Amino acid sequence: xxxxxxxxxxxxxxxxxxxSYAADNQSDTQKVEYRxxxxxxxxxxxxxxxxWDEAKKxxxxxxxxxxxxxxxxxxxxxxxxxADKQAYDLPSEVTLYRSQAPNLTTVKTYKMNETxxxxxxxxxxxxxxxxxxxxxxxx
Numbered sequence: 328x329x330x331x332x333x334x335x336x337x338x339x340x341x342x343x344x345x346x347s348y349a350a351d352n353q354s355d356t357q358k359v360e361y362r363x364x365x366x367x368x369x370x371x372x373x374x375x376x377x378x379w380d381e382a383k384k385x386x387x388x389x390x391x392x393x394x395x396x397x398x399x400x401x402x403x404x405x406x407x408x409x410a411d412k413q414a415y416d417l418p419s420e421v422t423l424y425r426s427q428a429p430n431l432t433t434v435k436t437y438k439m440n441e442t443x444x445x446x447x448x449x450x451x452x453x454x455x456x457x458x459x460x461x462x463x464x465x466x
């Protein structure tokens with residue numbers, strides 16, 4: 328079933344997903360820090376989540392959201408920090424935002440399968456921005 332929802336609803340769903348994702352990866356007593364990187368055009372490129380390690384008295388990398396921009400939209404990739412490799416793993420989830428027409432955007436989310444050799448579609452949505460009501464008003 329295709330769903331048509333407003334941009335506000337999608338933004339709420341995205342923020343809820345990111346917040347619940349962060350909450351699932353930390354305890355109530357854990358301290359969390361976010362670090363942001365921006366590209367040459369001033370757009371968000373990476374949002375890194377770090378957790379305080381009381382034993383080491385240091386911030387430890389946990390996960391990262393990477394933003395990749397395209398002519399008709401952008402991708403958000405979720406990667407986990409691999410302490411053994413001292414690097415981020417391949418993205419475990421990717422969400423694609425694509426402008427299809429003025430005021431119309433598609434959102435598709437893919438997750439890595441268990442064998443890590445490809446990704447599968449987990450959700451898709453169509454967002455419509457509300458029309459500017461001032462344009463419809465009769466004066």
